[in-house]
Amino acid sequence: MLDYLESLPSQVRDAFLIGSSTPFPKKFHSQIKRIIYCGMGGSGISGDLLKVFFDQTSDKSWTVLRDYRLPSWVDSSTLVVLSSYSGNTLEMKSIFREAVRRGVPLIAQTSGGWIAQACHKNRFVQLALPAGFPPRCAVGYLTFSLLAYFVNAGWIRIELKDWEEAFDAVEKFPRGEAKKLAEKFSGKNIRFYGGGFLEPVALRWKTQFAENAKTLTGYGSIPEIFHHEVEGWHAPSAMIKKSIGVFFVDSDEPDWLVRKRKVAMNWMKKSGADSISIQAKGHGILAKIISLIMLGDWTSYEMALLNKEDPLSIKVIERIKAAEKTA
Amino acid sequence: MLDYLESLPSQVRDAFLIGSSTPFPKKFHSQIKRIIYCGMGGSGISGDLLKVFFDQTSDKSWTVLRDYRLPSWVDSSTLVVLSSYSGNTLEMKSIFREAVRRGVPLIAQTSGGWIAQACHKNRFVQLALPAGFPPRCAVGYLTFSLLAYFVNAGWIRIELKDWEEAFDAVEKFPRGEAKKLAEKFSGKNIRFYGGGFLEPVALRWKTQFAENAKTLTGYGSIPEIFHHEVEGWHAPSAMIKKSIGVFFVDSDEPDWLVRKRKVAMNWMKKSGADSISIQAKGHGILAKIISLIMLGDWTSYEMALLNKEDPLSIKVIERIKAAEKTA
Secondary structure, eight states: OHHHHHTHHHHHHHHHHHHHHSOOOTTHHHHOSEEEEEEOHHHHHHHHHHHHHHHHHOSSEEEEEOSSSOOTTOOTTEEEEEEOSSSOOHHHHHHHHHHHHHTOOEEEEESSHHHHHHHHHHTOEEEEOOSOSOGGGGHHHHHHHHHHHHHHTTSSOOOHHHHHHHHHHTTSOOHHHHHHHHHHHTTOEEEEEEEGGGHHHHHHHHHHHHHTTOBOOEEEEETGGGGTGGGGBTBSHHHHTTEEEEEEEOTTOOHHHHHHHHHHHHHHHHTTOEEEEEEOOSSSHHHHHHHHHHHHHHHHHHHHHHTTOOTTOOHHHHHHHHTTSOO | OHHHHHTHHHHHHHHHHHHHHSOOOTTHHHHOSEEEEEEOHHHHHHHHHHHHHHHHHOSSEEEEEOSSSOOTTOOTTEEEEEEOSSSOOHHHHHHHHHHHHHTOOEEEEESSHHHHHHHHHHTOEEEEOOSOSOGGGGHHHHHHHHHHHHHHTTSSOOOHHHHHHHHHHTTSOOHHHHHHHHHHHTTOEEEEEEEGGGHHHHHHHHHHHHHTTOBOOEEEEETGGGGTGGGGBTBSHHHHTTEEEEEEEOTTOOHHHHHHHHHHHHHHHHTTOEEEEEEOOSSSHHHHHHHHHHHHHHHHHHHHHHTTOOTTOOHHHHHHHHTTSOO
């Protein structure tokens, strides 16, 4: 796992080249109005991160789907972006077949498997990623290849200085900070909260704590949690006293949001729970996002060590995957 | 709270009339390709339920936004559907102002407040709902008015027999079943799981347990949880032994999904946790959804009684709302 964690700097640089050099069909510029990104688990996080940049800078809508069937509104003006690192995800094979049957445009990001072959056969563009990583550890490849691909196409905007800041940010591994956080979280019921471009960060921490540290956590988006979830920090009392709310925060937030968060954190403390905020570092949102993703990956790794769990083992996921085939 | 729960049958019938009789601007038919629904908390659940019907039967895309800013891709071909039961939600006032500033089409559902006035002033269509309910208790008004409105416009399809089945389904209050479930859930760390049209059901149970029973729970979508969350059912061990996985299931699921769920439930039991499945009742998905929403509302109410909490009190939410104004 350490090797994978330490591969992030080379991943993001390689991925930038892969994304920038993969051909972009010119007809897409006038044809495509909507994009539906499809991906599961570790392969799916790049969709949430791309959504941030489409929502902030694009005239094309970006929808994330974690399912095995396409919505009825997917048509020739909708691009299916299919993400399956292994190339063998059941849900994504199902989506691929449906897209072909319905004749809708598709591109895929994968390192091989059934989907790479099917792309070749159907002459679909493939963002070809290096193989050999667990999907969740290929987050640099998955995210930065798609970002570079769509920046290159002119569909989203990322400034050169923001790329450079992100490349620099992933060079410094946050092992010390991660270890301290894991110790603080140990034995706790953890809830991760983030808003706007920090919402996918909160989701990533939750999924990494599950897969790496074998720890069940929760996550929610801000300001949505201020409309229901905050009331839940009261029962069952024994669990609340062992709970911790983790808020990902950004220095550019409006004042009213900061004030609301303070009230929520005070309530958690009054209920006997703990709460902390973790500040996004950097200027551009790309660096802010990737450095917090990296911190979460390292913290979930340190948490696995504390829990005496093997961070690489995914035996439950594998057992469930084996159930795809009938006996 | 009992009065509100028992108002559901009259809510869905009134809402059907409201939705069917609210004028639909003809120009929308050719103009609109994408819909972005905006709503927070109790007012926002209708967006997730409408999404089910748009994804299954429409050629227009439906996106749910729980935030205070519109994505950059919202344009004149995008209809903003704004949901704020009170008409005074900060985030929705912000969205409304941005929509006006950017000149994008908008309709709103509200019972009054700032947004009703602003709709009148700007000549936007308003789905006018009866006032006097806590937003989460107006789920019948919020959901069925929008469903009827868009069925009437021909943008989504619901068969007459499916409406009738849903109207019948809400007549029988599931108090006995709710009480038994609340007793089973008492003192537990609860995780609600549902896939496809049952995903918003799982989300609704989570938010209702927070607001009514003051209980923190988790939720996840199927099959996505089979790619990470299932691994988390291991640590911290003391919490897992007090956890219960609640699976909302439908008789029309494919076999592979049923097999995967069984493996996941077995793993939960092996980890010392509990798990149950709750079957959707009925033939059409509208009846299946609304009867499970009703069961969740009643179960969260019974849970509040068990927890000796006032299901109507939302003092934390109110304190956070008060922080909108500077001192």
